[in-house]
Amino acid sequence: MSASDLMGSAEPLETAFDAALVDLDGVAYRGPHAIPSAPPALEATREAGMKVVFVTNNASREPGTVADHLSELGIPTTEDEVLTAAQAVALLMREELAPGATVYVVGGAGLRTAVTAAGFVIVDSADDKPDAVVQGFHPDVSWKELAEASYAISAGARFFASNKDLTIPNERGFAPGNGSLVNVVVTATGVTPPGAGKPEPAMFRLAAEQAGSRNPIVVGDRLDTDLKGARAAGYPGLQVLTGVDGIVEAILAPPAHRPAFLGRDLSALHIAHPAPSFVDGAWQVGAARVQAADGVLQVLVDSPGADGLDTARAACAAAWAAADAGEAITVEGVPHMAVLSDHG
The missing domain is CATH 3.40.50.1000 (HAD superfamily/HAD-like)
Known part of the structure; x- marks a missing residue:
């Protein structure tokens, strides 16, 4: 049985890591509006001493314009906190x-x-x-x-x-x-260009340098850009459920796209994240227990935990371990997974 790629943190992520490299679309805002939980979450994160750099694949706006936009949305930001x-x-x-x-x-x-x-x-x-x-x-x-x-x-x-x-x-x-x-x-x-933005690791390494960070965490909503880029850069990634990808996508993610942590939104930076463990044939996170049998996930104990995601975390741990052992995993027939797939 292989170890899960999902990590645990006994302390809140905002104190376990020194900087958050935060995506914009689907994480801080969606369209013209801030995601409601984002401004207070980022304010509290900064008060806890964590630095923030917004890392965006949007190349149309200058860093100062991005900073001004975030500030207008209730997320005070300076130009040196943006990397495009x-x-x-x-x-x-x-x-x-x-x-x-x-x-x-x-x-x-x-x-x-x-x-x-x-x-x-x-x-x-x-x-x-x-x-x-x-x-x-x-x-x-x-x-x-x-x-x-x-x-x-x-x-x-x-x-x-x-x-x-x-x-x-x-x-x-x-x-x-x-x-x-x-x-x-x-x-x-017939010519395919190289891309410089996410998921290329350079984006995150440059952002970490910009923040003076030695221990950053990447926060994003897209597995194929934000979380893949985090892994490529060697940084843990927090997937939030306010944008493109949800829990089902995380469960089925290939190794290169897997998040290290799961959260509903940026408030996940304020909490500890229980580590997964393999106990008596099932993966356990908190009190939640999920096993993979014949390629199908089975929720043995549905215990969502403080933020409602411990069962989802256990499902990811079980699915990833089974997939890495060569099993084809499906979430069909597990009603709880359909609920968890709602993005936020």
């Missing part, structure tokens, strides 16, 4: 391109500022024969810009992407993200 994918991709480009290289930019002001600050020269057309194309999300990206990018790349320009998120959560649902728009150019050119 635009900043990360500019650093990646500096490793690959000569100083003063020409770049065609598809994206917003944040990306243009980061590219200029990195020492590159922005051009306006494929006719300028740019050395590179960089693409980041902006809601006003047009067919013309995608076409210009395609012409330049087909003529030999290097291609970079700030991030490859396929979707963006907002108050109306899920909209196409930068990855979807990047794929339009990939289809036209």
Whole structure:
């Protein structure tokens, strides 16, 4: 029987770790509104001495603009508490391109500022024969810009992407993200760019450096970006249920995407997290007990615990151990899992 990847903490996460590297969409806010629990949770976390850096794959806005937006939502933030994918991709480009290289930019002001600050020269057309194309999300990206990018790349320009998120959560649902728009150019050119944003580990390592952190925790809602990136960087990750992925997705997650901790929202930073243990053929978290038998999860003792998630944590531990042993796991027929799949 393999050990669970789920971690425990005898003390609240806000004191067990020195910094929280926090995603924005689906964690701090959703669409134009703050997630209701986020402002008080982050205020209490900072009062406990934990540093916070917001790490976002949104490359359209400048760090100062992001900080101002968060402050308007009741989450006071300074520019040095924000790290964007635009900043990360500019650093990646500096490793690959000569100083003063020409770049065609598809994206917003944040990306243009980061590219200029990195020492590159922005051009306006494929006719300028740019050395590179960089693409980041902006809601006003047009067919013309995608076409210009395609012409330049087909003529030999290097291609970079700030991030490859396929979707963006907002108050109306899920909209196409930068990855979807990047794929339009990939289809036209046959060239796939490297991405600098999450889940690349550099984003989190840069954020930890920015916070002066030696023991950070990553907080996110998406297993394939936030939590995968946390594991790639070697940092524990807290999955919150206020955005894209829920408990069912966590139960079925491959090893590279698994969170180290589970929480309903950012208030999970204020609590201790009981460690899973394997006892008498079942995985136990607190008083909750779940086993995997013939590939099906069975809740033996449904004990949700103080925040309602101990049964879910035990289910993850049981499912991951069984999957790692070669079993195909299903949550069908376990009604409790359907309840837990509600995102927050």
